[in-house]
Amino acid sequence: xxxxxxxxxxxxxxxxxxxxxxxxxxxxxxxxxxxxxxxxxxxxxxxxxxxxxxxxxxxxxxxxxxxxxxxxxxxxxxxxxxxxxxxxxxxxxxxxxxxxxxxxxxxxxxxxxxxxxxxxxxxxxxxxxxxxxxxxxxxxxxxxxxxxxxxxxxxxxxxxxxxxxxxxxxxxxxxxxxxxxxxxxxxxxxxxxxxxxxxxxxxxxxxxxxxxxxxxxxxxxxxxxxxxxxxxxxxxxxxxxxxxxxxxxxxxxxxxxxxxxxxxxxxxxxxxxxxxxxxxxxxxx
Numbered sequence: 347x348x349x350x351x352x353x354x355x356x357x358x359x360x361x362x363x364x365x366x367x368x369x370x371x372x373x374x375x376x377x378x379x380x381x382x383x384x385x386x387x388x389x390x391x392x393x394x395x396x397x398x399x400x401x402x403x404x405x406x407x408x409x410x411x412x413x414x415x416x417x418x419x420x421x422x423x424x425x426x427x428x429x430x431x432x433x434x435x436x437x438x439x440x441x442x443x444x445x446x447x448x449x450x451x452x453x454x455x456x457x458x459x460x461x462x463x464x465x466x467x468x469x470x471x472x473x474x475x476x477x478x479x480x481x482x483x484x485x486x487x488x489x490x491x492x493x494x495x496x497x498x499x500x501x502x503x504x505x506x507x508x509x510x511x512x513x514x515x516x517x518x519x520x521x522x523x524x525x526x527x528x529x530x531x532x533x534x535x536x537x538x539x540x541x542x543x544x545x546x547x548x549x550x551x552x553x554x555x556x557x558x559x560x561x562x563x564x565x566x567x568x569x570x571x572x573x574x575x576x577x578x579x580x581x582x583x584x585x586x587x588x589x590x591x592x593x594x595x596x597x598x599x600x601x602x603x604x605x606x607x608x609x610x611x612x613x614x615x616x617x618x619x620x621x622x623x624x625x626x627x628x629x630x631x
Contacts, residue, residue: 349565353562356410386426394471397415397471493571503530504525505530544575
C-alpha cells in the first residue's frame, strides 16, 4: 500500500499547496506581480532543465522530479495568466445578449495568448523529453492541459459554480464569458473521460510486475487525473469547496481592506483639520 500511498499524498499536497500559493501571490498588490513572475520564471527555467535531466533516467526519484517540474511549468502558465501578463487580445467582456459562435470567438480571443503559451510549453517539453524512458513530466503536463481545457469549455457552456472569487479584479471581465447553469451536455462526457483515464492509470499503478518507478509514476498521474475529475465536480455541486484555499485568498482580503483603511485614516485627518480645535479638545476630554 505504501508503494502508491506516498506518491498519491505527494501529488495531493503539492496540488493543494501550489494552488493556494498562486492564489496568494495573485492577491498581493499589482506592484508585486513583476517580482513574483521573475521568481516564477527562474523556477520555470530550472524546471525545464530538470525535465531534460530526469527524463533520461527511469527511477523513483526522477519520477517525482519530472512530475514536480511539470507542475512548476504549469504553475508559471497559471501565474502569467492570473496576473495579466499573458491573457489574450480581448481585454473586455461581451456585450449583453452576445451569444452563439460570436460569443465563443470572443471568449477565445480573451485567452488566446494564454492558450498559445501552453502550446509552446507543450512543444518544448515534448522536444526535450522525446525518446527518453521517463515520460512522467510530459504526461503530467498533457493531462493538466486536457482537463483544464475541458474545465474552460464547461465554464463557457454553463455550470453552477464559477469560483469567481479566484479571479483578480483585472480579470473580472472574463465572467461575461461564463454561463450559470446546473449542467451542460459536455460535462458528463468530461467526467466520464476523466474517470476512464483515472481508472486505467490506477490499474497500471497497481499492476503486478511493475518496477517501483513505474508504480510511482502511474500513481502520480492517477492522482492528478482524479483531482481533475473532482475539480470538475466542484463546478456543479452546491458545496463550499473553495474553503480549501481560504488561506490563499487572505492576501486578497488584505488588498481590499487596505485602501479602505487608508481612506478612513485620510478622512479622519482631513476632518481633524476642519473641526475647530476647541471642539476636538472638548471631545477628547
